[in-house]
Amino acid sequence: MSPLRMGAKRIVAPTYEAVVAQSHALATALDLGGPQLDVRAATAAREIVAKTGARVALSGDHTVVALAGATGSGKSSLFNALAGADLATIGARRPTTATPSAAVWGPDPAGGLLDWLEVSQRHVVAGASGDEAVVGALDGLVLLDLPDVDSRVDRHRAEAERVLGLCDVFVWVTDPQKYADATLHDHYVRKLAGYEGVMLAVLNQVDLLDDDGVAACLADLRRLLEDDGVPIAQVLATSARSGAGLPVLRQRLANAVAGHAAGRQRLSADLTAAARKLREGVADTEPLLDPAADGRLEAALARAAGVPVVLQAVEDDYRRESLARTGWIFTRWGRKIKPDPLGRLRLDKSSVLTEVDVSDVRAVLGRSSIPAPSPAARSAVRLATRELTDRASAGLPVPWALAVADVAEPEEDRLDQALDRAVVGTSLRARSPRWWPVLGVLQWALGVAAVLGLVWLVVLGVLGWLQLPRVDTPSLGPFAVPFLLLVAGLLLGVGLAALSRAATRRGAVRRRNLIAGRLDEAIGVVADERLVAPVRAVLERHRDVRTSLEQAVRA
Numbered sequence: 001m002s003p004l005r006m007g008a009k010r011i012v013a014p015t016y017e018a019v020v021a022q023s024h025a026l027a028t029a030l031d032l033g034g035p036q037l038d039v040r041a042a043t044a045a046r047e048i049v050a051k052t053g054a055r056v057a058l059s060g061d062h063t064v065v066a067l068a069g070a071t072g073s074g075k076s077s078l079f080n081a082l083a084g085a086d087l088a089t090i091g092a093r094r095p096t097t098a099t100p101s102a103a104v105w106g107p108d109p110a111g112g113l114l115d116w117l118e119v120s121q122r123h124v125v126a127g128a129s130g131d132e133a134v135v136g137a138l139d140g141l142v143l144l145d146l147p148d149v150d151s152r153v154d155r156h157r158a159e160a161e162r163v164l165g166l167c168d169v170f171v172w173v174t175d176p177q178k179y180a181d182a183t184l185h186d187h188y189v190r191k192l193a194g195y196e197g198v199m200l201a202v203l204n205q206v207d208l209l210d211d212d213g214v215a216a217c218l219a220d221l222r223r224l225l226e227d228d229g230v231p232i233a234q235v236l237a238t239s240a241r242s243g244a245g246l247p248v249l250r251q252r253l254a255n256a257v258a259g260h261a262a263g264r265q266r267l268s269a270d271l272t273a274a275a276r277k278l279r280e281g282v283a284d285t286e287p288l289l290d291p292a293a294d295g296r297l298e299a300a301l302a303r304a305a306g307v308p309v310v311l312q313a314v315e316d317d318y319r320r321e322s323l324a325r326t327g328w329i330f331t332r333w334g335r336k337i338k339p340d341p342l343g344r345l346r347l348d349k350s351s352v353l354t355e356v357d358v359s360d361v362r363a364v365l366g367r368s369s370i371p372a373p374s375p376a377a378r379s380a381v382r383l384a385t386r387e388l389t390d391r392a393s394a395g396l397p398v399p400w401a402l403a404v405a406d407v408a409e410p411e412e413d414r415l416d417q418a419l420d421r422a423v424v425g426t427s428l429r430a431r432s433p434r435w436w437p438v439l440g441v442l443q444w445a446l447g448v449a450a451v452l453g454l455v456w457l458v459v460l461g462v463l464g465w466l467q468l469p470r471v472d473t474p475s476l477g478p479f480a481v482p483f484l485l486l487v488a489g490l491l492l493g494v495g496l497a498a499l500s501r502a503a504t505r506r507g508a509v510r511r512r513n514l515i516a517g518r519l520d521e522a523i524g525v526v527a528d529e530r531l532v533a534p535v536r537a538v539l540e541r542h543r544d545v546r547t548s549l550e551q552a553v554r555a
Helices: 016-036 039-057 075-083 111-117 154-164 182-192 211-227 246-279 291-304 307-326 358-365 375-393 398-407 412-424 435-465 481-552
Strands: 063-069 101-105 121-125 141-145 169-174 199-203 235-237
Touching: 016 039, 016 246, 016 398, 016 481, 039 246, 063 075, 063 154, 063 246, 075 101, 075 141, 075 246, 101 111, 111 141, 141 246, 169 182, 169 246, 182 211, 199 211, 211 235, 235 246, 246 481, 291 307, 291 375, 291 412, 291 481, 307 435, 307 481, 375 398, 375 481, 398 481, 412 481, 435 481
Parallel strands: 063 141, 063 169, 101 121, 169 199, 199 235
Antiparallel strands: 101 141
């Protein structure tokens, strides 16, 4: 309920725990938001967080009520009337109030609170001054008489505004001549819309009007306050000279003191206003990163890293090794003199980096000889990065969109090094097919048979040429065994080599796909660490800021 109007349930005063939670949520948002938050709003919010901490640490048994108004509204007279003594000087020259004056009710000391308020003129109100009809005591009330808010002296206006930023309850004191003054409404009341729970308007000097005039002025003042954004404005009519309305005003002040809810209400309103102001610079939701679009980014990075070149080398290396181990025995030697496709790129397929950290890969293996990215490949990376930035910043305020763009554009040299380390650090090793040794043994057997048959035939020919005694040669049907060994060794060896080539083509594709999966995973890690993860971190920080601000906004 409103601290000023007991029983009005439109506004519920928060507990100190709730205020502290609000302050913590706002401080968290400020820490997380950093440079993406509006500078002026963030500075004001930090001041409010600091003020909340200081006010909570001070005496919670006092309620600070400030009488503020324009020159000649009778603030000092009303201050004296409420205190029951001439504490504030009332003179003919204006402005007469240069510094705040304080009147303190009750035995509890308020020195620390007044020191924080920087109010040096202090008076203790002895006894229970006031009307006996007031329900509740005024003990704990700290009533301040402020300089005029429309003073011609800048120092006086600044002092009034400073204290208004620290007090618990505002009492706007006006009079029948100035209640519609633009300075009061435009520069103060309108800016404090949302503080109606701790705001009270007093139309003073009503003894100068008749009853109809008082009713008309009160109705018009309520209308103006509603236009200012105070829909449930509380307006009282008083006269410091005749005492009219003073009992009702004292009752409202007693209501504010009871339960010490006004201070919590003011702090909560300050925190809520600051959080709402910052909330204007934060989007309602965060964009979702499409995994398919990330796939396009990884594809562009793979091209820039030379993955197609590496995969072609892997495929060529598989063919080279397969044919060297399973090809025709009489031609496979030619495979060994051909250059190693992976060796030309300074990629060692036998390296298995299970005990070497990725950051040390370059130091261990050095940089590869993969060709540098072409201009087209670099353009594709920039385009994919820009797409990532556009998706991640869609709907975000400009500072947050710029933050996304900043983290999504790493230096090209660093990105190239990271991609090269990813390729170099990827193991290109795979288990050899089981059919390689089988075909290798068969090729050797067929080769030996062919050579044996050839030697046998040569020996027989030499013996015949030398007209030596003929040696019986075994035969199989019409063909001699040496001839069969030679022909079978050659024909079967060539046929087996043809089958090996067909199997090698299929195996090369499988090996390419296997290594492609490893390289895609390595490139994906680079894409995530260098591009996606920083962008995701900005979006998560935006979400945390939004959540904290929503927690700091008290409904």
